[in-house]
Amino acid sequence: MDIGAEIAxxxxxxxxxxxxxxxxxxxxxxxxxxxxxxxxxIIGGFLITRNFKIKDCSKRQLIVESAxxxxxxxxxxxVGERGAAYVPxxxxxxxxxxxSDLFGVFGVKPPTKDVSFTGVLAVFSIVIVQMAGIKANxxxxxxxxxxxxxxxxxxxxxxxxxxxxxxxxxxxxxxxxGAFVIMKLIECVVPVFAPPVLSLYFDLFDGCIQAxxxxxxxxxxxxxxxx
Amino acid sequence: MLKIIPWDILFIxxxxxxxxxxxxxxxxxxxxxxxEQRQQIIDSGLQNAAExxxxxxxxxxxxxxxxxxxxxxxxxxxxxxxLDAKAEYEKLVSEAKxxxxxxxxxxxxxxxxxxxxxxxxxxxxxxxxxxDTARKVLESSDLADVNKSLYDKxxxxxxxxxxxESN
Numbered sequence: 001m002d003i004g005a006e007i008a009x010x011x012x013x014x015x016x017x018x019x020x021x022x023x024x025x026x027x028x029x030x031x032x033x034x035x036x037x038x039x040x041x042i043i044g045g046f047l048i049t050r051n052f053k054i055k056d057c058s059k060r061q062l063i064v065e066s067a068x069x070x071x072x073x074x075x076x077x078x079v080g081e082r083g084a085a086y087v088p089x090x091x092x093x094x095x096x097x098x099x100s101d102l103f104g105v106f107g108v109k110p111p112t113k114d115v116s117f118t119g120v121l122a123v124f125s126i127v128i129v130q131m132a133g134i135k136a137n138x139x140x141x142x143x144x145x146x147x148x149x150x151x152x153x154x155x156x157x158x159x160x161x162x163x164x165x166x167x168x169x170x171x172x173x174x175x176x177x178g179a180f181v182i183m184k185l186i187e188c189v190v191p192v193f194a195p196p197v198l199s200l201y202f203d204l205f206d207g208c209i210q211a212x213x214x215x216x217x218x219x220x221x222x223x224x225x226x227x
Numbered sequence: 228m229l230k231i232i233p234w235d236i237l238f239i240x241x242x243x244x245x246x247x248x249x250x251x252x253x254x255x256x257x258x259x260x261x262x263e264q265r266q267q268i269i270d271s272g273l274q275n276a277a278e279x280x281x282x283x284x285x286x287x288x289x290x291x292x293x294x295x296x297x298x299x300x301x302x303x304x305x306x307x308x309x310l311d312a313k314a315e316y317e318k319l320v321s322e323a324k325x326x327x328x329x330x331x332x333x334x335x336x337x338x339x340x341x342x343x344x345x346x347x348x349x350x351x352x353x354x355x356x357x358x359d360t361a362r363k364v365l366e367s368s369d370l371a372d373v374n375k376s377l378y379d380k381x382x383x384x385x386x387x388x389x390x391x392e393s394n
Contacts, residue, residue, distance in 0.1 A: 013232070031238040038246045045254035052261045054268060061261075068258045088255045092247055111239075116231050120239045 030114040078219040082226040094215040101207025122169035125218040133225030
């Protein structure tokens with residue numbers, strides 16, 4: 001069988017249904033899966049933060065609180081006190097990426113396999129980074145920061161505006177895509193036993209690593225910007 | 228494979244913004260709120276404890292001072308009371324002495340007066356008795372001359388006040 005054609009077909013983002021307005025708005029798999037993830041996160045978030053008390057906390061509350069505190073401290077350690085306002089964004093982003101990468105385990109096409117999705121995320125990140133820079137150093141300070149440490153690097157710094165999000169976008173997309181392609185190949189070669197075991201590595205482990213790397217790098221950029 | 232659908236991008240952007248806003252409200256806000264509330268309670272508790280400790284120390288110092296001053300005060304009071312008591316004692320003693328002297332002198336005076344009076348009475352009585360005796364003797368006796376001389380002698384003796392024994 002033609003592995004290449006199958007993989008190419010799998011990679012195609014299919015339109016699930018079309019909203020019959022404005023000449024038909026196509027709703028893709030990515031968007032539908034996102035909606036599912038959003039529903040899970042919002043309902044889950046609502047459920048795990050119910051009945052929070054100041055004293056005599058339940059185990060659930062303790063786990064949620066310590067996990068949140070851990071993540072908050074981790075990101076605060078990177079972005080510093082001046083970037084503390086962006087910590088919730090980073091936490092939500094990380095949770096979303098981990099959950100969406102885990103979706104690959106269930107045979108659903110994760111949104112991260114759609115380059116539109118990773119591209120949007122990367123643009124979001126760079127916009128937030130630049131906004132943080134403008135807010136922290138005022139527009140003048142932000143413009144001057146392009147000429148630091150020496151004016152010679154000005155073109156490189158301007159290029160970075162495009163390179164940073166592109167690298168973020170492509171790294172995430174490429175990793176998920178790579179994992180997906182390898183998994184498909186393995187499924188073709190050894191259809192029994194190997195796929196679920198290796199899926200743990202490529203989907204679970206690699207997914208978490210990529211989610212971590214993406215948010216970690218965003219945090220680093222924010223820290224650089226607010227400095 | 229790298230096909231980019233504009234509607235797709237729009238949906239993703241909207242989805243991400245909606246997700247961020249809702250999760251901030253549903254997940255981050257309650258967790259942060261509870262942590263902050265707890266922190267506030269802890270902070271206020273610590274502050275209260277510090278304040279109570281300060282107050283307790285101030286009260287302790289005050290009491291110590293009071294105790295010290297009470298010690299000196301009581302010593303002063305005892306001293307004063309001693310002095311007062313001594314003065315009172317001396318006053319009473321001197322008064323008593325005066326009174327005693329007065330009583331003694333009065334008694335002496337009274338005694339003198341009494342004695343004089345008694346002596347005078349005795350003299351008068353003795354004189355009366357002697358007169359009576361003499362008259363009886365003179366009336367009944369024949370030895371008028373002898374008796375007359377005896378009578379004279381008796382009169383002179385008792386008039387001098389030495390005749391109390393013979394009566």
